[in-house]
Amino acid sequence: MIEIRGVSKIFQGEKAVDGISLTVHKGAIYGLLGSNGAGKTTLLKTLAGIYRPEEGTVTIGGKPVFEAPEVKQRIIFMPDSPYFFPQASIRSMAAFYRSVYPSWSEERFKELAAVFRLDQGRKLSRFSKGMQRQAAFWLALSCAPEVLIMDEPIDGLDPVMRRQIKNLLFQEVAERGLTVLISSHNLREIEDLCDHVGIMHGGKMLVEKDLDDLKADTHKIQVAFRDERHAGALTAKLQILHQEQRGSVNLYIVKGDRERISRAFHVYEPYVFDLLPLTLEEIFIYEMGDAGYDAQPILL
Amino acid sequence: MFELDVRSRKPIYEQLTGKIKEMIMHGILRADEQLPSVRTLSSQLTVNPNTIQKAYRELEREEYIYSLPGKGSFVAPLRQERNESKRTELRGELLRLMAEAVYLGFTENEISTLYRQVLEQREGEKHD
Numbered sequence: 001m002i003e004i005r006g007v008s009k010i011f012q013g014e015k016a017v018d019g020i021s022l023t024v025h026k027g028a029i030y031g032l033l034g035s036n037g038a039g040k041t042t043l044l045k046t047l048a049g050i051y052r053p054e055e056g057t058v059t060i061g062g063k064p065v066f067e068a069p070e071v072k073q074r075i076i077f078m079p080d081s082p083y084f085f086p087q088a089s090i091r092s093m094a095a096f097y098r099s100v101y102p103s104w105s106e107e108r109f110k111e112l113a114a115v116f117r118l119d120q121g122r123k124l125s126r127f128s129k130g131m132q133r134q135a136a137f138w139l140a141l142s143c144a145p146e147v148l149i150m151d152e153p154i155d156g157l158d159p160v161m162r163r164q165i166k167n168l169l170f171q172e173v174a175e176r177g178l179t180v181l182i183s184s185h186n187l188r189e190i191e192d193l194c195d196h197v198g199i200m201h202g203g204k205m206l207v208e209k210d211l212d213d214l215k216a217d218t219h220k221i222q223v224a225f226r227d228e229r230h231a232g233a234l235t236a237k238l239q240i241l242h243q244e245q246r247g248s249v250n251l252y253i254v255k256g257d258r259e260r261i262s263r264a265f266h267v268y269e270p271y272v273f274d275l276l277p278l279t280l281e282e283i284f285i286y287e288m289g290d291a292g293y294d295a296q297p298i299l300l
Numbered sequence: 301m302f303e304l305d306v307r308s309r310k311p312i313y314e315q316l317t318g319k320i321k322e323m324i325m326h327g328i329l330r331a332d333e334q335l336p337s338v339r340t341l342s343s344q345l346t347v348n349p350n351t352i353q354k355a356y357r358e359l360e361r362e363e364y365i366y367s368l369p370g371k372g373s374f375v376a377p378l379r380q381e382r383n384e385s386k387r388t389e390l391r392g393e394l395l396r397l398m399a400e401a402v403y404l405g406f407t408e409n410e411i412s413t414l415y416r417q418v419l420e421q422r423e424g425e426k427h428d
Binding site for chain 1: 306310311312313314338339342343346347348349350351
């Protein structure tokens, strides 16, 4: 559905996005993660056809997006802070979206009124941040888009609304095959929401994978060996991303098949052996560490 | 139908396949019983429909369930060879646990009491 091929975007000689390629299939929920200033928002804006890429191509449903209203009619881009016209209310914004999006569904708009209990006549500027976010979702979902691109959308929503919105998105995905691309720093939310993730740093894509495969592929292992020499013998056999010693317990982050790793360790019959799947947050931190971006132990 | 542990480190799709297998093995889901649709389960559990689809595909590949186009997914009748591989796996697991139990001083009697307890529970479940 979404195809990005070798896209670069340069601002005043600086490459904000540097040769990124990615594919999002129809009906997928793709999570874009990255360090601050990694170029996520630039990539999303290029994808939405707001920026023209210096290099590469961006297509949605096989057609380029930039300056193509007939493609843009099928996508919604939700920026990191919702934008409404000055003095606008939900009712007047709905009238605007209705005039721009041919797929606008009045029926859907009315149904969603039961979910988002907001006053349609009140000025949007008088709403709180979370309520404005809800209004943005309400309008976006009423447009029945094929592609929904969201920059930091979960910000400012309470837990009940988050669950409600997640359910709405899942329904759209299951029933209509909506394609969702979402950027966020809230890794717990992404973990529950997405099926594919991409991790960006310094304008480049570090990893891009099916979330379950990513989690099934990297493991955290806590082990206490019977003999210290065993540790040395093992490191040669496995692909170890990170290791640490805490007293008599060794901590490893290992890439590879769970069964194979477990067998490799069991040869030495360790006193303690724990193999845990990594959380997305841990994957993020170790991948970033690999790219030379890690938390420094500094005390100020 | 069941709850998932969102705090767990286990991937959601593994939790899903695990739970459904468990329910089939305990006879809570019976042969040829229909499983909830991807859509229903997605909104019940607030889980990505693609993840549920994937779990169902995996269960189908392992022959725990079968699907009829346009009708949905159903529990497959128990098959012998599937049992065999599961049994070998379980035998290893039991041996490991048994070694630990013996080390902690469990007697033969205590272990057979546990065995009987499980049998009784199973009977109880069937009558419900």
